[in-house]
Amino acid sequence: MPSGYMNKFLFVNLTTGEVKPMEVPEWLRDNFIGGKGFGMKLLYDLVPQYCDPLGPENVLMFMTGPLTGTLAPSMRACVVTKSPLTGTLLDSYFGGSFGHEIKYAGYDGIIITGRASEPVYLWIYNDSVEIRPAKGCWGMGTLEANRAIKEELRDPSIKIAGIGPAGENLVRFALISCEYNRQAGRGGAGAVMGAKNLKAVALKGTRPVYVHDQDAFLKAVEQGYRDLKASPDIQALVDTGTASAVPFANEVGVLPRRNYFDGTFAGANSISDFGQSKHLWLRSDACLGCPVRCSKVGYIRTGRYKGTVSDIVEYESAAMLGSNLEIDDIKAVTYLTHLCDELGLDSMSAGGVLGFAMEAADKGILPQKEVAGQPVRFGNPLAAEKMLEAVAYRRGDLGNLLADGVQRAAAKLGPAAEEFAVHIKGLETPAWGPRGATGIALALMTADRGGCHQRGMPLGEDLGGALWNGRPVDRLALSGKAEIVIHYQNYLAALDTLVKCDFGAFGIQPQTYLELYRTCTGRDLDGEDGLQLLGARIWNLGRQFNLREGLDPGLDTLPKRFFAPLPSGPCKGHRFTAEDVQVMLREYYLLRGWNADGRPGQEVLQELGLDNVKTTNI
Amino acid sequence: MRTVIHCNFDLCTGCSICQMACAQIKTGGTNPRLALLRLEKQGLICRPVLCAQCRNAFCMQVCPSEAICREDDGRVVIREEKCTGCGLCVEACQVDMVFFDSDNKSARKCDLCGGDPACVKYCPTGALEKIKLGGDADA
Known part of the structure; x- marks a missing residue:
């Protein structure tokens, strides 16, 4: 087993009460690295086609990456499931300390399926796993329940991820609140948890996460710190957040x-x-x-x-x-x-x-x-x-x-x-109105989980004067944006296997991430091209999952609101037309190696090794 | 003169990097729970608690095997080869800064990493500061 990993998933079936550790297959680590990569592959393999996201057969996963829980700066973890809001893939990222604690408890991820017959919470202390009644905290708010569970278990150091009344009542955009007050917010993962009658997962782990080469790893960590220090974007986040x-x-x-x-x-x-x-x-x-x-x-x-x-x-x-x-x-x-x-x-x-x-x-x-x-x-x-x-x-x-x-x-x-x-594929859009910024529009239309701001929006290029290939980018241009958006979608998907924080990625350079991974695991991601390839593999697998679940590629479009002219601001009067959308999508599909109907072609699937990849079973 | 770590709790963000760095250096792996310092949440703040390298060190006083001694720069350190793992020092420390290592059956405490503490080095805000105290107190 390479360093950085704990080499185990914890599998929990809430219907039967079965709890078992599972070894992480070597081929899964080789091809999908962690976090989003693990999540997409397991989603594809473990979720039955057309399953009701709020049914017992949906799978709720908490996934970490090889750098989660290490000193590598600004790392997180993610929740992956089939979304009750969109009916397609959902990966939702959270900071705080819950993700790290999964590793410290000895796991690379927690996979939960089934449905408990009454409200429960999971109590995981290293190898010991208990499914406990949650009657006492069912109905409580997220932070209130956090306190109550710590009191019940008499340990304030426990890390908890849990839902509030919204998740219990199956609100389709309910979140999971992760230790402490950090949210796996988007897409309704909290409703999936509520549908499983699972109020919370409480964790305590006392195991260390080892790295491959401590001296070299610490050098890479220090480089990460220097990258962050050198970035004006990061300085802004230090001073004023977002x-x-x-x-x-x-x-x-x-x-x-x-x-x-x-x-x-x-x-x-x-x-x-x-x-x-x-x-x-x-x-x-x-x-x-x-x-x-x-x-x-x-x-x-x-x-x-x-x-x-x-x-x-x-x-x-x-x-x-x-x-x-x-x-x-x-x-x-x-x-x-x-x-x-x-x-x-x-x-x-x-x-x-x-x-x-x-x-x-x-x-x-x-x-x-x-x-x-x-x-x-x-x-x-x-x-x-x-x-x-x-x-x-x-x-x-x-x-x-x-x-x-x-x-x-x-x-x-x-x-x-x-x-x-205003939604895309069922997910309410983020606070970046795309009129006047065509790259943002394309990123929103093509984001793998619906209207999302974390999937390659070229904010800097469209709105911040950042250069692309040494040239300024016209915020209203319809062509030339696909290349930028695809680059970032792949790059960020690759980093989401580690699992990075979006903000850290504003400062930490690609070479530093590669070095952090290399010195942590003793393995290599093959440079920036390797990151693109990894990201593309995950992106295409996600697309395949969405299509399998019945996604209509015709929904790769914008809400009607954005077809009406913008009333004010520097791009007053700008609007999208159906033709604009098609022009951008054609270029995007072509560069992705997808057919004109938005489905990945056989050639690209072969190139990415997705045509004959193994399958995980439980 | 003695070297100690001073805490500016008002600058502490609760990031635990100090603990992660401590665990990494002291155990070769990361987990804040394995660190030789801790963070205490108090209302809206987070307060790092560290070994004070006491001048009147209870741990040193109670050690029956003279395994705990003071270096010239004032650091209170455990000589692992002399430690019998009796645990009296762990009980004696009133701020819970001596820990029992059940794997090695010996006591562990902060030794300021030999004078260049990793927690201070990695702290991103200056919440932890290495300072020199005293001078004429013993004169």
């Missing part, structure tokens, strides 16, 4: 306002790092092993939400629960974000869903004009608060309607609602 992206996005005209109707917001500064640092922040906080410390801890000192302990409201939450809902009171946005965390709702999808509901109410399409006495309208934080609670508990017609996400809610409300249903 909150400073709010004024940036506003300036370049991609900050969603009013359910993405517009791309600028007059209250941008209030909800950005300016407002947050003034009213909330006290100190920086970091995930385990991360020198970047993008998190900013504080509390709300006065007013209605006084006493709420706050974390940074990072860019996506600030935009989706702030500008997108036309709420410019940073204390309110902070509280709404906190509420999402505690209820176990993905704050991004929640902001998308609430924006959709507010617009539907505005247009007279929503049957419910009020929620708990509050008028459903943009700019009303009290309505937003009450709607989040209604959603998490599936309270009333409105709660139930919205708990299934924008796509399903729009289908119920009728064709008029489809016009402003």
